[in-house]
Amino acid sequence: MAAEKTLKVALAGNPNSGKSTLFNILTGLNQKIGNFPGVTVDKKSGFAKINNTAVEFIDFPGSYSLNALSEDEKVLPDVLHDKNNPVHPDVVLYVADATNLRRSLFLCTQIMDTRIPVILVLNMIDLLEKSDEAIDVAKLAEELGINVFAITARDAKGIEELKLALIEPLELPKRKILSEEINETDKAKKQRTETIQRYKAIGEVLKKTVTKKEGGLGSSVTKKIDDILTHRIYGFLIFFAVLFLVFQSIFSWSAYPMELIEQLFSAGEEFLLNHLPAGMLTELLVNGILAGISGVVVFIPQIALLFAFIGILEDTGYMARVSFITDRMLRKFGLNGRSVIPLISGVACAVPAIMATRTIPNWKERIITIMVTPLMSCSARLPVYTLLISLVVPSEKVLGFLNLQGLILMALYMIGFIAAILTALLMKFIIKARERSFFIMELPVYRAPRWSSVGLGILEKVKVFVFEAGKVIVAISIVLWVLSSHAPGDRFQKIEEQFRSPEFSQQHAPEELEKLIATEKLEQSYAGIMGHAMEPVIRPLGFDWKIGIALVTSFAAREVFVGTMATIYSVGDENNTMSIREKMQAEINPETGEKRYSTAVAFSLMIFYAFAMQCMSTIAIVYSETKSWKWPLLQFIYMSALAYFSALVVYQVMK
Amino acid sequence: MKLSELKPGQTAIIKDFSDDDLSLRFLEMGCVPGEEILLERIAPLGDPIAIRVSGYSLCLRFSEAESILISTTENK
Numbered sequence: 001m002a003a004e005k006t007l008k009v010a011l012a013g014n015p016n017s018g019k020s021t022l023f024n025i026l027t028g029l030n031q032k033i034g035n036f037p038g039v040t041v042d043k044k045s046g047f048a049k050i051n052n053t054a055v056e057f058i059d060f061p062g063s064y065s066l067n068a069l070s071e072d073e074k075v076l077p078d079v080l081h082d083k084n085n086p087v088h089p090d091v092v093l094y095v096a097d098a099t100n101l102r103r104s105l106f107l108c109t110q111i112m113d114t115r116i117p118v119i120l121v122l123n124m125i126d127l128l129e130k131s132d133e134a135i136d137v138a139k140l141a142e143e144l145g146i147n148v149f150a151i152t153a154r155d156a157k158g159i160e161e162l163k164l165a166l167i168e169p170l171e172l173p174k175r176k177i178l179s180e181e182i183n184e185t186d187k188a189k190k191q192r193t194e195t196i197q198r199y200k201a202i203g204e205v206l207k208k209t210v211t212k213k214e215g216g217l218g219s220s221v222t223k224k225i226d227d228i229l230t231h232r233i234y235g236f237l238i239f240f241a242v243l244f245l246v247f248q249s250i251f252s253w254s255a256y257p258m259e260l261i262e263q264l265f266s267a268g269e270e271f272l273l274n275h276l277p278a279g280m281l282t283e284l285l286v287n288g289i290l291a292g293i294s295g296v297v298v299f300i301p302q303i304a305l306l307f308a309f310i311g312i313l314e315d316t317g318y319m320a321r322v323s324f325i326t327d328r329m330l331r332k333f334g335l336n337g338r339s340v341i342p343l344i345s346g347v348a349c350a351v352p353a354i355m356a357t358r359t360i361p362n363w364k365e366r367i368i369t370i371m372v373t374p375l376m377s378c379s380a381r382l383p384v385y386t387l388l389i390s391l392v393v394p395s396e397k398v399l400g401f402l403n404l405q406g407l408i409l410m411a412l413y414m415i416g417f418i419a420a421i422l423t424a425l426l427m428k429f430i431i432k433a434r435e436r437s438f439f440i441m442e443l444p445v446y447r448a449p450r451w452s453s454v455g456l457g458i459l460e461k462v463k464v465f466v467f468e469a470g471k472v473i474v475a476i477s478i479v480l481w482v483l484s485s486h487a488p489g490d491r492f493q494k495i496e497e498q499f500r501s502p503e504f505s506q507q508h509a510p511e512e513l514e515k516l517i518a519t520e521k522l523e524q525s526y527a528g529i530m531g532h533a534m535e536p537v538i539r540p541l542g543f544d545w546k547i548g549i550a551l552v553t554s555f556a557a558r559e560v561f562v563g564t565m566a567t568i569y570s571v572g573d574e575n576n577t578m579s580i581r582e583k584m585q586a587e588i589n590p591e592t593g594e595k596r597y598s599t600a601v602a603f604s605l606m607i608f609y610a611f612a613m614q615c616m617s618t619i620a621i622v623y624s625e626t627k628s629w630k631w632p633l634l635q636f637i638y639m640s641a642l643a644y645f646s647a648l649v650v651y652q653v654m655k
Numbered sequence: 656m657k658l659s660e661l662k663p664g665q666t667a668i669i670k671d672f673s674d675d676d677l678s679l680r681f682l683e684m685g686c687v688p689g690e691e692i693l694l695e696r697i698a699p700l701g702d703p704i705a706i707r708v709s710g711y712s713l714c715l716r717f718s719e720a721e722s723i724l725i726s727t728t729e730n731k
Contacts, residue, residue, distance in 0.1 A: 065683040100711050103685045188675060195682040222712075223695070232699035324714050328700040331716075439703055440680050440719060443712035 006054045009166060010089035012076055012111060014104055015062035016317075016444040018123040019095040021153040021453050023059045026163070029456075033464060036075050037086055040627040044460075053167045058087055064103070066110045067191050070363065070435055080114050091117040091170050093162075098128040098135060098150070099445070101210065105202045106195075109144070109177040117170040118146050121162060125150040127445075133210055140209040145174025154450055177201050222317075222445045229321050239322060242313070243344050249305045250348040251379060257301035265294035284478070287485065292477030295556065296470040299351050299617065300462055306345055306352040307461045311454035313341075314359060317444040327439060333421055334428025336365040343369070343420065346376030347413070350618045351469070354625055355461055361441070364433045370625060371635055372424045374618050377416040377610065380558040384609050385412055387562055391581055392602040416610055419642070464624065472620035480556050480616075484527040484549075491524045522567050527552045541608065541644070542601035542651040544589070551614070558614045600654035604647040612643035658706070658723035661694040667725035668692075674722035681723065685709035691728065 013019040024031075027046025036043045044059040060079075061072040068074035079085050080092075092111050096104035101122075112118045120140075122128075128135065141148040147165055151158035178198050184190035228234050269286045276282040313319045323337030330339055338360045345353035353373050360366040377385075386409070393405050486492075498504070499517050508516065522528055523546075531548030538548055546568050554561040562580065569583035587596035613619065613636045622632040661667055669690050672678035686692070686708050693707040702717040 067679060067683065100709075102709050103711065106683060106685070188679065191679055192675075192682060195679065196687050199682075199685065199687045226696065226705075230696060230698065235699055320714075324698050324703060324705065325700070327716070328698065328702045436676060438677075438680060438719070439714065439716040440677075440684060441714055442684075443705055443714050445711075 006056050007091070007166065008087065008089045009055055009057050010060055010076075010079070010087075010092045011057060011095060012060045012092055012107070013062060013095035014064055014097065014100075014107065014442075016442060017062065017095045017097045017100075017104065018153045019062060020059065021450055022093075022095055022121065022123065022151070023057060024453060024456050025153060025156050025159055027057050029459075031456075031460075033460065035627075036079070039071060039075060039078075041072050041075050043087070048163075050163045050167050055166065057093075058089065063107065065107055065195075066114075067195075070361070076111075080111065080116060089116070091119060091166065093119050093121060093166070095121045095123050095153075098122040098125050099131055099133070101135065102199075102202060102206060105205070106198060109198060109202065112144070112146065112173040113176050113178055115172055115176075117172055119162075119165060120144065120146055120148045122148060122150045123153050125157075126152045126154075132213055134213050136209045136211070140205070143205045143208055144177070146171075177205075225446050226321065226443075229318065230325055235321075235325050239325065242318075243340070246306065246309045246341065247344055247348065249309065250302045250345060250352065254301040254305050254348075258298050261298050261301070262294065265290065265297070269294075283485065284481070288478040288481035289474065291481065292474035293470075295477055295617065296466060296473050299349070299465065302349050303352045303355065303461055303465055304458050306356060307458045308454060310341065310356055310359065311457040312449045315447070315449040315453060317446045319359060320441065320443050323439075323441075324443065333424040334365060334368045334431075335424055336360045336362060336369070339365065339369040342373050343376055346373040346378060346420075349378050349380070350374040350376070350615065351465070351621045354618065354621050355465065357625065362437055363435060364431055364437065367431060367626070367631065368424050368427045370622055370631065371427060371638075372420040374613060374615065374635070374639065375416050375420040375423060375611065377413045378558075378615075380615065381412075381609055383559045384554075384561045385409055385606060387565070387581065388597075388602045388606050391584055391597055392599045412606060412610055415607075419611060423638075423642075465621070468624035469617065469620035472623060473617050476616040476620070477556060480527075480553060482526070483530065484522060484525050484553050486526055487521070487524045488526070488529075492521055495520045495524060518567050519569070522549065522564075540651070541647045542598070542604045542655065544596065547605065554614050556616055558609055561609070598655070600651050603654055604651035607650045608643045608647040610643070611639055611646055613639035656725050656727060657721050658692070658694075658725050659704075659717055659720040661725065661727070663694050663696055665727065666691055666693045667727045669723060670726055671724045672722055673724060677719060677722050684713055685711075686713070686723065692725070 011019050011023050023044065023046060027048055030048065031044055031046040034043050034045070035041065041061060046057045046059075048055050048057065060076045063073040063076060065073075066077040066080070068077055079087055079089075082088060094108045094111060096108060108118065108120055122135065122137065135150075137148050137150050149158055149162045149165065151162060153159075178194060178201060180197075182190050182193050182197070184193060229238060269290055272286050272290070273282065276285070310319075313322070319338060322340065326337040326340055330337055335343075339357070341359075342353040342356045345356055350373050353376075354370050357366050357369045357373070360369060389405050389408055393408050396404050398404050398407060495517060499513055499520070504516075505513060523531075527549050528545075530552050531545040531550075534548040534551070535543075535545040538544075538551070543551075549568065550561045550564040553564045565584065566580050569580060569587070584597050585595070588594070589596045589598075619632045619636060622635060623629055626632070656667070658667070658669075669686055669688050669692060671688060672681060690708060695705045695707050695712060697704050698714075703714050704717060704720055705712050705714045707713075
């Protein structure tokens with residue numbers, strides 16, 4: 001069989017036109033995510049076979065016009081005007097919302113006038129039937145000079161005919177909608193005149209093809225829902241209820257599958273350690289690679305749950321209302337109404353939260369949201385906070401009913417939130433906008449969510465995370481493993497020899513001895529050396545080299561701090577918080593002869609963890625979301641500086 | 656008169672724009688001169704606003720609405 005040329009079909013249309021739903025129906029699960037050539041815009045393509053013809057569908061970002069403003073919107077005109085572009089389509093499948101035909105036809109006729117075959121798909125024909133309008137489809141095809149199909153993407157009505165039409169010989173549109181050339185040298189003026197004339201021409205077409213009918217529902221249902229959802233009291237109450245539900249799901253519901261994943265991986269790690277020959281390779285596989293993969297997979301439940309909610313909120317049209325009611329408040333801080341979901345999700349985990357910033361259309365507002373979200377106190381900070389609070393804050397009541405430890409914990413969450421808001425405000429003035437901030441957007445009609453799109457959306461997010469951020473996480477995880485389990489020269493061998501000698505093995509039980517060896521090894525490892533090297537820098541914060549080691553290892557994830565403390569103080573079991581606390585309490589600062597973990601040191605440490613970018617997964621996801629190392633590096637630098645100087649002030653004032 | 660001076664429930668006809676950058680965006684979204692618009696609602700905090708134009712709802716900020724010049728029509 002001769003290899004035939006693949007037919008390239010571009011899907012274009014306005015946002016909310018149902019373009020993605022149609023794309024999913026046409027391609028099923030056979031999808032691939034990549035980049036459009038030369039730009040950092042996500043490209044979704046899918047493959048299908050229609051009767052023996054191989055077809056590649058390419059989903060273009062939704063837009064309203066070819067006179068593009070943002071990077072996303074520019075992709076379509078750039079590709080259409082460049083015949084040599086590898087994704088230049090053979091035919092454009094233009095998806096139009098049948099209930100919004102006038103505005104939909106604007107971009108459609110613009111594309112037709114670039115002289116490329118276009119097939120117009122009237123989507124949501126079921127909703128049109130309920131409205132007060134009727135479209136004469138045959139007449140519309142005749143007037144426009146292109147093929148027109150009426151479908152309902154939700155229940156796949158009319159899809160088969162559409163597919164067959166794609167493999168018919170393709171024809172150019174029979175006429176140009178805007179045939180006269182406009183004599184105007186000023187580009188902006190020309191575009192404006194063109195737009196007005198194009199709408200006039202569309203008006204002429206619609207006069208002949210659309211008729212009003214009696215008894216339609218119109219948009220009264222949406223209006224009634226909006227009366228409640230954008231109400232000044234109920235609107236906000238419902239919004240807070242939705243936020244609470246989202247937060248609950250990623251904070252507590254996701255804990256069960258996450259625990260299961262961790263158990264499965266540690267069982268697997270134990271199995272491999274017991275059954276593979278002991279040695280470097282096995283350790284690399286288990287403690288480096290497998291631990292890294294486990295660190296990736298463990299995020300999947302949170303990502304899936306968060307994007308189930310976001311998918312539903314976007315699909316129903318509610319997210320646009322969230323922007324509508326919160327825009328005024330958030331605009332002052334350089335944020336967007338859609339920043340609220342990422343910020344609140346950040347209290348559970350910054351990784352899915354940062355992925356959720358995709359829904360923010362304005363580049364600058366999205367970058368600011370990404371930059372400040374990791375300041376929200378995530379759940380990985382909680383074990384660090386509780387350990388340190390229980391170390392230095394007495395469990396007593398304030399004002400008779402408030403628990404002092406609880407108050408301090410709440411204060412730490414507040415500090416994170418305030419820091420995020422203030423940083424956003426600062427960045428609003430520092431970061432240069434790529435485009436003017438518009439808020440001209442459609443409030444779509446409310447609809448029931450399309451579950452298949454929600455499901456595919458989740459799958460897509462998980463895939464992006466695992467394959468893009470996952471690579472970085474595994475790589476850093478291996479580096480950290482090397483640092484904490486290797487030492488220069490024969491240091492480890494000497495430790496083994498020393499501790500296995502009779503004088504030690506007679507004094508200590510075998511278990512005890514293992515813990516002592518682990519402690520000694522960590523102190524002598526590269527991480528230990530780094531801890532020692534860091535000491536002069538972190539001493540003004542009240543930290544010693546042992547805390548330095550924990551700062552290095554907890555770059556994997558903040559909660560690793562607790563585990564490292566357990567190893568350093570030879571406790572062994574990191575779940576045994578009681579004994580870690582006792583050991584830390586007993587630690588004496590040799591210079592002052594007083595407790596190492598004084599109140600000042602503990603608070604300095606907590607503030608440090610509140611602000612520092614101690615999370616490789618966040619760095620990985622910021623890299624994959626912004627597609628450059630510039631933003632994660634800037635974020636790492638500003639957060640580390642903020643953490644260092646805040647901890648410095650806290651320690652110097654409190655000591 | 657500016658669109659920003661309209662009250663909820665009132666309708667008007669678009670006349671012209673006072674901001675060149677914004678005008679193209681409005682035109683593309685179907686806000687062409689001669690088109691009738693209805694001020695549907697104002698957000699709870701007083702900004703942004705939502706208008707009905709060309710058969711759908713469009714929201715925009717108060718400052719953006721100031722750049723759309725209108726003439727009022729009788730309330731039906």
